[in-house]
Amino acid sequence: MVVSGRTRKKVQHKFKLRGFTFKVDAMEEVLAYLAHFPNDEDEALDLLIDEMYNKSLHSSILDREVIHDVVASLLEAHAAPDNSARSTSDHAVLRVIDVFHIHRFHYDGIKKVFYEYATSNISLHTGKLPIHGDAVDKAALYRDRYQLLFQRISRDKYFSRPVFATEMTESESCEITSIQSLIGCTGRRWIMGVISQLEEGQFYLEDLAAAVPIDLSNSISFMQLIYYYWLKVVNTCGFPPLEDREVSLKLLMGLDFFGGGVLSNEERSKLLEMEKAAVNHMLVILSDVWLDNEETMEKLAVVFDAYEGVEVVPYLFILMGNFCSRPCHFAFHSYSNLRMQFGKLGEMIASHPRLKEQSKFLLIPGPDDAGSSKVLPRCALPKYLTEEFQKHIPNAIFSSNPCRVKFYTQEIVFFRQDLLYRMRRASLIPPPTEETNDHFEHLVVTITHQSHLCPLPLTVQPIIWNYDHCLRLYPTPHMIVLADKSEQKSFKYTGITCVNPGSFSSDNSFAVYRPCTQEVELSALDG
Numbered sequence: 001m002v003v004s005g006r007t008r009k010k011v012q013h014k015f016k017l018r019g020f021t022f023k024v025d026a027m028e029e030v031l032a033y034l035a036h037f038p039n040d041e042d043e044a045l046d047l048l049i050d051e052m053y054n055k056s057l058h059s060s061i062l063d064r065e066v067i068h069d070v071v072a073s074l075l076e077a078h079a080a081p082d083n084s085a086r087s088t089s090d091h092a093v094l095r096v097i098d099v100f101h102i103h104r105f106h107y108d109g110i111k112k113v114f115y116e117y118a119t120s121n122i123s124l125h126t127g128k129l130p131i132h133g134d135a136v137d138k139a140a141l142y143r144d145r146y147q148l149l150f151q152r153i154s155r156d157k158y159f160s161r162p163v164f165a166t167e168m169t170e171s172e173s174c175e176i177t178s179i180q181s182l183i184g185c186t187g188r189r190w191i192m193g194v195i196s197q198l199e200e201g202q203f204y205l206e207d208l209a210a211a212v213p214i215d216l217s218n219s220i221s222f223m224q225l226i227y228y229y230w231l232k233v234v235n236t237c238g239f240p241p242l243e244d245r246e247v248s249l250k251l252l253m254g255l256d257f258f259g260g261g262v263l264s265n266e267e268r269s270k271l272l273e274m275e276k277a278a279v280n281h282m283l284v285i286l287s288d289v290w291l292d293n294e295e296t297m298e299k300l301a302v303v304f305d306a307y308e309g310v311e312v313v314p315y316l317f318i319l320m321g322n323f324c325s326r327p328c329h330f331a332f333h334s335y336s337n338l339r340m341q342f343g344k345l346g347e348m349i350a351s352h353p354r355l356k357e358q359s360k361f362l363l364i365p366g367p368d369d370a371g372s373s374k375v376l377p378r379c380a381l382p383k384y385l386t387e388e389f390q391k392h393i394p395n396a397i398f399s400s401n402p403c404r405v406k407f408y409t410q411e412i413v414f415f416r417q418d419l420l421y422r423m424r425r426a427s428l429i430p431p432p433t434e435e436t437n438d439h440f441e442h443l444v445v446t447i448t449h450q451s452h453l454c455p456l457p458l459t460v461q462p463i464i465w466n467y468d469h470c471l472r473l474y475p476t477p478h479m480i481v482l483a484d485k486s487e488q489k490s491f492k493y494t495g496i497t498c499v500n501p502g503s504f505s506s507d508n509s510f511a512v513y514r515p516c517t518q519e520v521e522l523s524a525l526d527g
Contacts, residue, residue, distance in 0.1 A: 007034070010045070011031070023063045030048065047074065051073075052066075096404075096405050097403070099404060099471075101259060103256055105257065129466040130466060131464060156241045175190065179191055193207040196211070248476070258406070258477070274408060275516060281312075281314075282514050283407070286317070287503060289321070290323065299505075304349065304355060320416040323338070323381075339384060346388060346392030349392065356392075361396045364414055365380065367416065375464055377467055380400055401416050402471060403415075411478050417483075417484070419454065438491075440489040444491050444493050482499070483500060488524075490511070507524065508524045508525040
């Protein structure tokens with residue numbers, strides 16, 4: 001078999017972008033696989049890389065045996081009589097990313113670059129970071145959050161030192177200084193840190209080297225950037241400025257922060273054309289689908305009946321928890337009934353042949369669904385509960401909470417958590433109302449500027465230390481779904497589409513998203 005050097009370089013480059021390297025015999029296995037697709041080589045290679053990425057591996061160094069197993073399954077699927085071009089294109093169109101498979105990156109403040117977390121800390125058995133971290137992992141959580149924001153603000157023209165000397169006075173300068181630099185200084189300073197309560201009744205501002213007590217009684221707005229007097233009184237505080245998505249991507253040099261792989265320019269152009277042409281594709285998003293509630297199931301049947309009859313059925317249904325009207329905690333003893341109710345949901349979908357054959361279904365757990373605890377991120381629904389459902393809908397996708405989806409070129413984050421109420425309770429200073437008094441809009445501004453889905457203290461919302469990076473929003477995605485039991489809302493902020501589909505079981509509300517136009521339709525059933 002004669003293979004050009006260009007093909008070998010392309011294979012190595014694409015696998016390297018996803019964090020893989022080859023042994024010599026593994027490369028030959030890949031090239032033999034590509035020989036089956038002389039006219040669709042790029043698409044076949046992308047499909048192979050996707051399958052490798054989703055496979056639990058002991059190492060990022062691939063040998064022939066690992067490649068052979070995946071290649072054999074792909075060739076078998078390709079040879080099946082019911083295989084069509086649609087299945088291959090669907091794989092490129094939709095990529096669901098379980099956040100427990102996302103790579104973790106650190107920022108080097110000296111070299112000013114990101115680098116991947118040391119593979120020596122990854123379990124050889126699971127290929128993942130350990131769930132139970134050490135004390136050093138908790139410290140790393142805060143350090144990484146801080147450095148992520150600091151590297152972003154250090155590039156902002158308003159908060160960085162001018163390259164050339166100017167006539168700007170000290171009072172006019174907004175350059176960020178460290179907390180240690182306040183020692184012996186008078187006048188005003190801009191500093192950045194995390195607000196914490198190190199002792200009862202006293203707030204502090206901390207950076208990586210020091211902490212200083214602060215008085216928030218006269219401050220304006222809320223959190224993170226501090227306009228500081230030498231008397232230790234905060235005059236103005238606010239969020240780090242938001243960085244444009246394209247600027248962030250250029251600085252990341254091909255690193256895969258979102259998951260699902262980095263697209264080449266050629267791949268992105270091809271998917272963008274497909275995205276613009278898919279004018280009828282839509283995503284239907286429902287939250288709080290209580291399977292143990294008869295009224296909810298009747299309403300869900302109405303929704304499925306309506307979409308079964310449309311000319312083009314929805315491409316993807318996203319069903320988000322809670323899937324039970326009662327919390328599935330230790331006192332919950334009806335797991336067998338809940339398993340049966342998932343089976344009934346599968347039967348309901350299967351009774352709509354067009355939806356079963358042409359639509360996809362993604363199920364994401366809620367905060368009170370079955371799981372080990374309320375810690376974030378949450379694993380996918382237990383297999384015990386979903387087995388009956390999968391007998392009817394074998395291609396259903398069960399993912400983590402939060403969950404990330406690549407749809408064509410768009411990056412979408414789904415998060416089911418009653419976040420608005422908890423953020424309001426934890427607020428230190430009421431948000432300003434000059435521009436808006438809408439609480440959902442304030443929530444969107446908070447999480448996007450903080451680059452984190454849940455910037456609450458760990459005492460309020462526990463987070464697995466080694467997986468805090470799974471909740472980050474950097475670079476900013478195209479869309480964020482903040483499923484909450486509060487009133488449904490839609491808000492577009494600096495090009496980011498944000499939506500709360502509402503609680504389907506409580507007020508009949510749900511949302512429809514059209515990727516082609518990036519428009520959200522807030523919907524509800526009558527009555």
